[in-house]
Amino acid sequence: MTQGYDAPPPGDTAAYSGRVSRDSTALFTDQYELTMLSAALADGSAHRHCSFEVFARRLPDGRRYGIVAGTARLVAALSNFRFGDPELEIVSRFLDDATVEWLRDYRFGGDIDGYREGDFYFPGSPILSVRGTFAECVLLETLILSILNHDSAIASAAARMVSAADGRPMIEMGSRRTHEESAVAASRAAYLAGFTATSNLEAVRRHGVPGAGTSAHAFTLLHTTPDGPDEAAAFRAQVAALGVGTTLLVDTYDITAGVETAVEVAGPGLGGVRIDSGDLGVLARQVRGQLDGLGATGTKIVVSGDLDEYAVAALRAEPVDVYGVGTSVVVGSGAPTAGMVYKLVEVDGIPVEKRSSNKASRGGVKKAVRFARDTGTLVEEVVYPAHSDAPGAAGLEVTELLVPLVRGGETACEATTLEDSRSLLAAGLVSLPWEGLKLSHGEPAIPVRFAEPESRRAP
Amino acid sequence: MTQGYDAPPPGDTAAYSGRVSRDSTALFTDQYELTMLSAALADGSAHRHCSFEVFARRLPDGRRYGIVAGTARLVAALSNFRFGDPELEIVSRFLDDATVEWLRDYRFGGDIDGYREGDFYFPGSPILSVRGTFAECVLLETLILSILNHDSAIASAAARMVSAADGRPMIEMGSRRTHEESAVAASRAAYLAGFTATSNLEAVRRHGVPGAGTSAHAFTLLHTTPDGPDEAAAFRAQVAALGVGTTLLVDTYDITAGVETAVEVAGPGLGGVRIDSGDLGVLARQVRGQLDGLGATGTKIVVSGDLDEYAVAALRAEPVDVYGVGTSVVVGSGAPTAGMVYKLVEVDGIPVEKRSSNKASRGGVKKAVRFARDTGTLVEEVVYPAHSDAPGAAGLEVTELLVPLVRGGETACEATTLEDSRSLLAAGLVSLPWEGLKLSHGEPAIPVRFAEPESRRAP
Numbered sequence: 001m002t003q004g005y006d007a008p009p010p011g012d013t014a015a016y017s018g019r020v021s022r023d024s025t026a027l028f029t030d031q032y033e034l035t036m037l038s039a040a041l042a043d044g045s046a047h048r049h050c051s052f053e054v055f056a057r058r059l060p061d062g063r064r065y066g067i068v069a070g071t072a073r074l075v076a077a078l079s080n081f082r083f084g085d086p087e088l089e090i091v092s093r094f095l096d097d098a099t100v101e102w103l104r105d106y107r108f109g110g111d112i113d114g115y116r117e118g119d120f121y122f123p124g125s126p127i128l129s130v131r132g133t134f135a136e137c138v139l140l141e142t143l144i145l146s147i148l149n150h151d152s153a154i155a156s157a158a159a160r161m162v163s164a165a166d167g168r169p170m171i172e173m174g175s176r177r178t179h180e181e182s183a184v185a186a187s188r189a190a191y192l193a194g195f196t197a198t199s200n201l202e203a204v205r206r207h208g209v210p211g212a213g214t215s216a217h218a219f220t221l222l223h224t225t226p227d228g229p230d231e232a233a234a235f236r237a238q239v240a241a242l243g244v245g246t247t248l249l250v251d252t253y254d255i256t257a258g259v260e261t262a263v264e265v266a267g268p269g270l271g272g273v274r275i276d277s278g279d280l281g282v283l284a285r286q287v288r289g290q291l292d293g294l295g296a297t298g299t300k301i302v303v304s305g306d307l308d309e310y311a312v313a314a315l316r317a318e319p320v321d322v323y324g325v326g327t328s329v330v331v332g333s334g335a336p337t338a339g340m341v342y343k344l345v346e347v348d349g350i351p352v353e354k355r356s357s358n359k360a361s362r363g364g365v366k367k368a369v370r371f372a373r374d375t376g377t378l379v380e381e382v383v384y385p386a387h388s389d390a391p392g393a394a395g396l397e398v399t400e401l402l403v404p405l406v407r408g409g410e411t412a413c414e415a416t417t418l419e420d421s422r423s424l425l426a427a428g429l430v431s432l433p434w435e436g437l438k439l440s441h442g443e444p445a446i447p448v449r450f451a452e453p454e455s456r457r458a459p
Numbered sequence: 460m461t462q463g464y465d466a467p468p469p470g471d472t473a474a475y476s477g478r479v480s481r482d483s484t485a486l487f488t489d490q491y492e493l494t495m496l497s498a499a500l501a502d503g504s505a506h507r508h509c510s511f512e513v514f515a516r517r518l519p520d521g522r523r524y525g526i527v528a529g530t531a532r533l534v535a536a537l538s539n540f541r542f543g544d545p546e547l548e549i550v551s552r553f554l555d556d557a558t559v560e561w562l563r564d565y566r567f568g569g570d571i572d573g574y575r576e577g578d579f580y581f582p583g584s585p586i587l588s589v590r591g592t593f594a595e596c597v598l599l600e601t602l603i604l605s606i607l608n609h610d611s612a613i614a615s616a617a618a619r620m621v622s623a624a625d626g627r628p629m630i631e632m633g634s635r636r637t638h639e640e641s642a643v644a645a646s647r648a649a650y651l652a653g654f655t656a657t658s659n660l661e662a663v664r665r666h667g668v669p670g671a672g673t674s675a676h677a678f679t680l681l682h683t684t685p686d687g688p689d690e691a692a693a694f695r696a697q698v699a700a701l702g703v704g705t706t707l708l709v710d711t712y713d714i715t716a717g718v719e720t721a722v723e724v725a726g727p728g729l730g731g732v733r734i735d736s737g738d739l740g741v742l743a744r745q746v747r748g749q750l751d752g753l754g755a756t757g758t759k760i761v762v763s764g765d766l767d768e769y770a771v772a773a774l775r776a777e778p779v780d781v782y783g784v785g786t787s788v789v790v791g792s793g794a795p796t797a798g799m800v801y802k803l804v805e806v807d808g809i810p811v812e813k814r815s816s817n818k819a820s821r822g823g824v825k826k827a828v829r830f831a832r833d834t835g836t837l838v839e840e841v842v843y844p845a846h847s848d849a850p851g852a853a854g855l856e857v858t859e860l861l862v863p864l865v866r867g868g869e870t871a872c873e874a875t876t877l878e879d880s881r882s883l884l885a886a887g888l889v890s891l892p893w894e895g896l897k898l899s900h901g902e903p904a905i906p907v908r909f910a911e912p913e914s915r916r917a918p
Contacts, residue, residue: 028639028659030659030660031658031671033675034660036677039674039678039697042700043695052677077639090664138675138677141635142634143639146636146642150639175488175489175601176489176608178795179609180601180640182637182640182641183605200488201490202487204549205486211490211552212490213489216600217813218495218593218597218803219499221806221811222507222509222811225809237501238495241497241498241555342635344681347683352681352683353680354679
């Protein structure tokens with residue numbers, strides 16, 4: 001595999017990422033992973049067989065469930081985790097030659113199992129199990145966590161919003177509030193969680209998320225003349241270009257006048273109006289009445305403006321047809337990271353765990369199952385030693401939660417599409433006990449029980 | 460300019476960004492910017508001369524100042540904002556042919572002025588002024604805001620941490636808690652704000668940020684044998700590979716035993732020990748006493764573990780030598796986005812503004828100056844109409860805040876390096892009135908005054 005690399009031009013104006021080769025994902029890595037590798041290669045411990053586990057010690061404050069997201073991005077990124085000359089040039093600044101040579105041939109050759117993308121996770125769920133030599137596994141820590149922590153944080157927040165919207169369509173429009181690349185991953189994660197569409201065109205291209213958009217205040221303001229504003233001219237231009245099915249933004253000046261002008265220009269077949277400011281509930285009722293009075297009974301009301309899951313829920317009784325959600329979804333609505341960690345749990349068959357206060361880990365490779373009643377309602381998740389048999393429970397359905405993702409370094413998962421993951425999540429939301437869907441603080445939706453390890457057979 | 464494009468392989472396992480061409484930044488854009496363009500091209504308003512302005516209506520809750528960051532990344536990204544065949548294929552799905560053809564030749568040909576990267580901003584500061592035709596300016600909204608909102612949020616949080624650390628070195632190690640690309644930009648923004656180094660290797664490569672790292676619990680756990688843990692073996696391996704100047708992580712098991720073992724293995728010349736859990740203040744004192752008792756008086760104490768600016772400040776009286784900061788800096792310590800907006804303020808010389816409730820904008824192109832006493836202490840920022848003369852104030856130093864970044868589409872700024880911006884910020888922090896550096900809630904560090912527009916001359 002060739003690894004292209006454009007040396008950045010001098011000066012920090014070369015700072016834009018687009019100038020730098022992206023074939024390799026190997027430097028999305030913390031330096032200490034490489035110095036640990038170097039020390040472990042020197043004393044031979046690098047070749048010990050290790051198991052690492054990704055889990056979250058707790059859910060973000062107030063959350064009842066987390067959503068696993070980013071898995072497909074991760075599997076794709078792994079295949080590009082290679083050290084070519086440009087990457088080696090960087091790491092050779094602080095590594096010995098033997099380590100640099102070892103990295104030249106690096107590719108992950110181990111196994112990875114993981115929770116399905118779109119599935120729930122709870123505190124302690126063994127979301128990802130990575131197995132191989134210490135050397136090959138330790139290098140992946142940062143990349144794995146970056147992708148899972150970001151995408152899961154967004155999907156977890158987005159799922160609550162979708163649940164609060166109770167079936168009404170939601171458009172993700174937060175790209176401008178987050179890093180330009182996070183925005184693309186956030187659009188994907190929000191769609192996975194049940195959002196209907198995104199404003200982000202790169203997410204349309206890269207992930208096939210449906211695109212959507214209305215218009216901005218700037219477009220109305222643009223139609224200002226020396227005599228003053230001309231909202232009607234703006235609306236005429238938009239309808240002429242995009243048809244009467246378009247959504248007109250009616251709150252640039254006076255909303256009541258804006259709605260009247262909108263229907264005057266587009267006729268009662270106008271697709272929608274968007275309200276982006278003010279008391280959205282009051283305004284939605286008022287605008288619905290006005291639209292109906294003008295005969296525009298089919299015109300939809302799109303609301304936006306600092307909506308989060310609580311605001312979405314609070315509008316449930318109002319005549320809102322579509323929610324546009326920006327900032328809150330792309331920043332995880334108060335929980336911008338999922339807090340997942342990547343911990344060594346087993347070395348050559350020996351369970352290991354640290355004892356740091358409040359950061360203790362549970363040794364040993366684990367699996368997990370989830371039990372459900374025959375109605376589909378989830379009851380409990382059980383984490384158990386991977387070398388034991390899966391626990392059962394009389395009268396309950398059981399689902400194995402970890403599926404093979406990588407075997408011997410090669411992608412092992414069947415082609416799971418984003419649509420598959422989206423369906424899994426949608427089905428999951430209806431399987432939670434009703435308390436689990438509450439937006440208020442409380443316990444995780446279902447408990448996670450740790451089955452006692454059996455006395456271990458000698459290796 | 461050619462625009463390479465690798466069509467993503469089928470299925471969402473192709474989801475990793477590294478597979479997709481990054482030459483063009485044009486699709487880091489909201490769909491509505493393109494539909495507005497289409498409508499404006501059709502009615503001719505696209506060619507009106509417009510001025511857009513970036514500003515923040517308010518600072519994040521509790522903040523006294525914001526830091527402008529991302530400018531150099533933005534200028535570089537602009538030069539790649541082009542629509543090649545792959546980008547046109549996406550937008551042609553919803554745009555008319557004339558608009559698609561117009562986009563084929565698109566390059567921004569206007570002017571941009573902006574606050575210097577590393578400078579302060581306050582509510583209403585005209586951080587960026589973008590001037591050109593409506594068509595060429597409207598398309599840049601999302602890209603501009605994504606970069607400035609992300610990078611400024613991180614730099615603003617990081618500057619508070621640096622200020623709280625009162626001169627002690629800080630290492631940014633939060634990559635794993637944010638999107639893999641945000642992590643690189645966050646490392647850059649934290650360094651700009653005064654952090655000493657980063658763990659992120661891609662930030663080392665791309666932005667020249669100094670790299671740093673210690674080791675992880677996994678490395679100690681790796682040295683477990685069938686007889687149990689062997690912390691000494693782990694420390695020996697690390698010292699053998701990295702020298703006695705290395706920093707040993709001492710809290711995997713028992714900290715007191717860990718410190719004793721560390722000095723036993725490395726000798727009293729050990730570079731540092733890291734404590735990553737527990738009551739860091741208490742432990743730092745205890746470990747300092749123990750180290751001194753063992754003759755390791757020069758061994759530094761590095762602390763990490765959920766540090767934010769408040770925790771950093773709380774440790775100021777303790778014998779801490781280096782702070783390692785992760786999650787809180789990369790997520791903006793409670794304010795993951797800067798909340799900047801991009802608003803049309805003038806059309807063909809006519810000031811325009813929307814009247815939406817709580818979202819009103821101020822029409823007209825603006826400039827800004829900042830006044831300082833001859834001691835260097837800042838007094839006030841004054842925003843004034845760009846067509847007026849700059850205000851003065853007797854006995855105060857005055858600084859123009861907007862500098863040319865782009866002229867006629869070409870980069871106009873002299874080569875400002877990341878180090879230059881870092882120095883500007885460091886100098887800025889000592890110019891704030893002392894209340895401005897308080898971590899507690901309160902007013903912005905200096906007031907922003909809006910000078911009344913003069914009666915306008917006829918254009």
